[in-house]
Amino acid sequence: MKKLGKRLWNSLISLLACLGLLLGFALIFSPVPIGVILIAVSLSVLIYVNDGVQNLLREIRSEYDHLNEKLHWLEDKASARVRFVSDALGKTRPDYRVDMD
Numbered sequence: 749m750k751k752l753g754k755r756l757w758n759s760l761i762s763l764l765a766c767l768g769l770l771l772g773f774a775l776i777f778s779p780v781p782i783g784v785i786l787i788a789v790s791l792s793v794l795i796y797v798n799d800g801v802q803n804l805l806r807e808i809r810s811e812y813d814h815l816n817e818k819l820h821w822l823e824d825k826a827s828a829r830v831r832f833v834s835d836a837l838g839k840t841r842p843d844y845r846v847d848m849d
Contacts, residue, residue, distance in 0.1 A: 758798070761793060761797045762794060762797055764793075765790045765791075765793040765794040765797070766790070768786055768787075768789065768793070769786075769787060769794070771783075771786055772784070772786035772790055789833070791836070792832055792833045792836035792837070793836075795836040795837070795840060796832075802839055802840055806840045806842055809841065810842035816841075816842065819837055822837060823838055
């Protein structure tokens with residue numbers, strides 16, 4: 749029963765994070781940079797609760813070196829201000845290995 753509750757909770761959080769991403773993309777060109785902030789927060793939450801998203805971003809980063817460099821730069825900048833964004837992006841590094849024990 750606990751696994752089902754956790755799975756439902758993660759699904760709900762994933763759905764809300766996806767809605768946040770969509771709203772962030774809709775607001776990306778607004779005068780106030782709320783869209784960029786919403787995208788970063790939503791993506792970070794999605795990375796934390798969804799292993800599939802984490803693995804997909806890791807694969808994308810390993811294929812596109814330029815994107816990987818930009819995200820690595822963002823990790824460094826975010827670590828001083830918004831630690832959870834930096835930690836989430838760090839989980840998607842191509843050289844990051846998850847111990848499956």
